[in-house]
Amino acid sequence: MWRIFLKNKNLFILIGSIFTLYIIISILQITYIYNTTKSELINDDKYHLEIIVKNIKDTFESDRKKALFLNNLPSIQEIVLNAKKQENDSKNDLSVEEWEDRLAVIFHAYIQANSQIRQIRYIGTNDNGREIVRVERSNGNIKIAEKSELQQKGDTQYFKEAIKLTPGSVLISEIELNKEHGMIDFPEWPTYRIAIGTFDQNMTLLGFVIINIDATDFLNSFRSQTEGYDTYLLNGDHKFLLHPDSHLDFSFEHKNSLFDSWQGYFKTPIEEAPYAISTVEKPNGEVLFSHGVKIKYNTQSKERYLYVVNTITESTIIENVLKHLIGYQAVSFALFLIVIFTAIIYQRSITAIRVKDEAEIRYETIVNAISECIVTLNPKYSIKRYNNAAKSLFRLKSSLEDFEGKSIFDLIPEVQEGIITAQKILDNGEPRAEFLISITSLNRETRHFNITLTKIQKLDTREIDLVLLIHDNTIVFEYRKSLEISNRLLEEKVQERTSELQNALKIADKANKTKSDFLATMSHEIRTPLNGVLGMLNLLANGPLTPRQEENLHIAKSSASLLTQLINDILDFSRIEAGKLTIDNVDFNLINLLHTTTSNISTAANDKDLQLVCDTSEVKSEHVHSDPHRIKQVINNLLSNAIKFTDTGTITLKANTQVRPDGKIEFKCSVIDTGIGIEEEKLNYIFEKFTQATSSTSRLYGGTGLGLSISKQLLHLLGGELTVTSEKGRGSTFSFTIPLAQPHADISIATDSSKSNTVEFLADQTILVVDDNRTNRAIITGLLEAHNATILEAVNGIDALRILNTTNDNSIDIILMDCQMPELDGYQATQCIRNGEAGQKYVHIPIIALTAAAMQGEKEKCLAAGMTDYLAKPVDFEQLILKLQLYIDSTEGISAPIKKAEIDTESIWDKEGALSRLNNSQELLASIYDIFRETSPETLTSLKLALDKLDIDAIHRQAHKLKSPALTVGAIKVAQIALQLESANEEELRSAKDNSLYESLETEYHLFVNLAERELGL
Secondary structure (H helix, E strand, C coil): CCHHHHHHHHHHHHHHHHHHEEEEEEEHHHHHHHHHHHHHHHHHHHHHHHHHHHHHHHHHHHHHHHHHHHHHCCHHHHHHHHHHHCCCCCEEEEEEEEHHHHHHHHHHHHHHCCCEEEEEEEECCCCCCCCEEEEEEEEEEEECCCHHCCCEEEHHHHHHHHCCCCCCCCCEEEEEEEECEEEEEECCCCEEEEEEEECCCCCEEEEEEEEEEEEEHHHHHHHHCCCCCEEEEEECCCCEEECCHHHHHCHHHCCCCCCEEEHHCCCCCCCCCCCCCEEEEECCCCCCEEEEEEEEEEEECEEEEEEEEEEHHHHHHHHHEEEEEEEEHHHHHHHHHHHHHHHHHHHHHHHHHHHHHHHHHHHHHHHHHHHCEEEEEECEEEEEEEEEHHHHHHHHCCCCCCCCCCEEECCCCHHHHHHHHHHHHCCCCCCCCEEEEEEECCCEEEEEEEEEEEEECCCCCCEEEEEEEEEECCHHHHHHHHHHHHHHHHHHHHHHHHHHHHHHHHHHHHHHHHHHHHHHHHHHCCCCHHHHHHHHHHHHHHCCCHHHHHHHHHHHHHHEEEEHHHHHHHHHHHHHHCCCCCCEEEEEEEEHHHHHHHHHHHHHHHHHHCEEEEEEEEECCEEEEEEEEEEEEEHHHEEEEHHHHCCCCCEEEEEEEECCCCEEEEEEEEEEECCCCCCCCCCCCCCCCCCCCCCCHHHCCCCCCCCHHCCCCCCCHCCCCCEEECCCEEEEEEEECCCCCCCCCCCCCCCCCCHHHHHHHCCEEEEECCCCCHHHHHHHHHHCCCCEEEEEEEEEEHHHHHHHHHHHCCCCCCEEEECCCCCCCCCHHHHHHHHCCCCCCCCCCCCEEEECCCCCCCCHHHHHHCCCCEEEECCCCCCCCCCCHHHHHHHHHHHHCHHHHCCCCCCCHHHHHHHHCCCCCHHHHHHHHHHHHHHHHHHHHHHHHHHHHCCHHHHHHHHHHHHHHHHHHHHHHEEEHHHHHCCCCCCHHHHHHHHHHHHHHHHHHHHHHHHHHHCCCC
16 A cells, blocks of 8 residues: 555646645635625615614604695684684685684595505694594594594693694604503504694694504505515614514513513613624524614604514524535536636646656667667658668768768669658558669778668557667678568567557557446446345235334335436436436336325424325326336326425325327326415416525425425426416416326237236246346345245356256246346346357356446346346346246247237237327327338238248347337237247247248238228228
8 A cells, every 4th residue: 555655756746736725625615605695685675674774764754745735624624714714714704613624524535545554533732732632543433523522632742742833844752562542452553643734824733634544554564565574663762662582562562571572581781883794692592693674654753763674593694604605605616616627637747647648768779789770760761860880881982970851862872762662662552662772882891781672660650650770781791691580679669569559459448438338337237235125025024014114114015116216317307408308108007106105205294293194095097007116206206395384284285087089098196285385476486496585495395496496397297287276375286197007018929918917927936136136136045945946046147058058958937137247247148148158058048137327228238138028127026027938938838839819819909009109199100100011011920931941030120120119109919929039949940830830920911901090991
């Protein structure tokens, strides 16, 4: 380990530095997100407060205008004038009493038109503030007070404040609970008063109008505007008018609460500065961030204020931080992995470059040490590189020091003819060409050379250079042999280097393939332990269990199956967006599906003390044909949402079925809850991706907003629609209606329908299980041996071939083959068996693939390798039994002479099954049938010729070619006979030929064609 660290020391240091940087960035990121989120929430609250403040000011301004309007009434002006003159108006004959009566009528009409006004009075300043006119609303009636009922109000607080009014000013009192004779009126209702004075021409106050406003609508409007927020409304003394806990509303009026004010509740003074942020603590210890605004609404006599304060909990900020952090951290972690991966690649690239440079240095050293002259030429015969021996050779003809870039023909003219001739030889495909030359040096010394010309191609640029190997042949002949050996060694080293480069290229290709297989391998590794869980649960089910244990085991198996479906959903989600999601229609028990789905989610309901009801009393069609997995997925989504958004009450799953005139089954399902409900204007948006009813829903309940969108798309594929009705605060009802087909059995060779429900056919059958995982082998062995099957086990493909070759006869009936195994995997082992390496007796043995790979195209890969069928892990026991029954029964049926009477004659055309496979499209079925009708006669003719010649491979090929389209269009009998022919060996096919099986095939084919064309109107 230490040696590995020293070897990759720089790489480990680099990765450590990157990881440290990642941690620091994550900490800074969390801090930034926290501060940003807190600021965003506070700004949102500030904007909300500004709207509330505007509405409050608008309300008081509207009340002031009402007072000004009433004060300017002609009746009041006439009363003022007459009070001043103490005589009748000279302009008309109305007395003061008549003007007062007229004013009372106007007050009566005004109260009737304004429901929030409880009382209007006109009070004079004389006679100790006696009421002149009083109109009031009582018990739903509007009453004008008699003269005898008018009172003196000179001793009241609001009278004392009102007489201080100046012309044009309006007095607004404190908001309080209405009191009669000093006691709070019951039922309680909040009120405030508005007063405005009437003056004569000398600006002398003669009286004033007082309006008693019912503040109930005002406060209800305030509370509706603050829904979803923790907002407090306080009076000028910091007493609570409205509190998020409605029990504390107007608590100061009752004088029996310790928490009637801001200081008493939070133990800290209120912040007076507008929108200033402060930290407060609730009595239960919860920390809040508060900010608010002070509103002045009365400036006469005594300034009066209201305080509106919003609070945000620390938990709300943290919840929003976590939502943002998940996305940021996912990106950061992905970038971290990319950087790590890039660093590793970079480090390996640097190492490769260093190795390359070292190799080139060694190469240069070796080449320069060789006594041979080595010259590299470009295609134009210019010198690119040369060794020391070549430099010495060049100096025989030139006094230059550097020869790079010079033409070899200029330096040594004697080589021109030989090089041109030798290159022609190379162009004809020869690897090298040799020629001899003689060179006369500058000192007129003649030397003889043997020159070898060859080509070398660079791997990166594909450029081709010429290499001259020049051997000085002047030395005595006896040294020639040793020189030839040196040349041969040099060539071997060149080839070795080339081989090293080729091996490096193969390693790189293997790395690329490893990346491509990564996703499939991860899927396999996840499914393998999950297969162990499901298998062991099935083994437990075979033992003696108490009723409680059986119930627990049933829930565990259902939950494990749901986990398997969720793994599949991860791979299916992208197909939904791409429109490639397929529907897998099978027969299933609808009632069992509904109860199982409800049972699986019952724990979540119990955790919240909710009552979960599954009402299937109206389900009249128990056995149906559709996609149970997708239906269960939709119902599970709806139940999960109902539990999430319901705090108390009941959640009901109600289902019913009706058979339509066309034979289809109409299935309606509703999930009814008593939860928080959804506002009507939000109902059109909740089915959109990443959408929830309100922005606060995500903060309170979590979730991505994908569940309803996926459910709606799945139901669309199933031919239905998802609808919702809801009332805010009362609950919601989600409903869908989809068509279901009548149940129909899968195509099988077996003629006894009772066989599908029994495993007696396994008795005395020998099954070879090939899997490198001990757990998987133990599960399958335990399941099948319990039904008297003989199990042989192999740990890989090599072990399986050994077992098959050591059996004396074809005693093994079928093989269950894992796909991914060491030494020899399932694909390779299957090809070996089909090629006869396990003996001719097992060439056509049924082989069922067991694979945990969930990638699209895996089934096709298994069939292409020669496997008979395919099962995905974790293996469902019922599916395994059906597959074994299909192929074991098929094999047994072909071993004996095949008789026409053995073919099932119950149904010629499975039209419903064909339509369900084609999304219930009559037009598509007609088009597919036309193609089948056009191509099948040629296939039948080829099959007949192959049977006559007993051409085994051709029979299997043509039978398979006929079987698949026959299944698609619903030609059951044709597909059954084609399957028999496809699975038969030579002896069985000879027997089939003698029993006129082809005539049976032709008969069933024509019966199907006649029926289909009559039904389709062709």
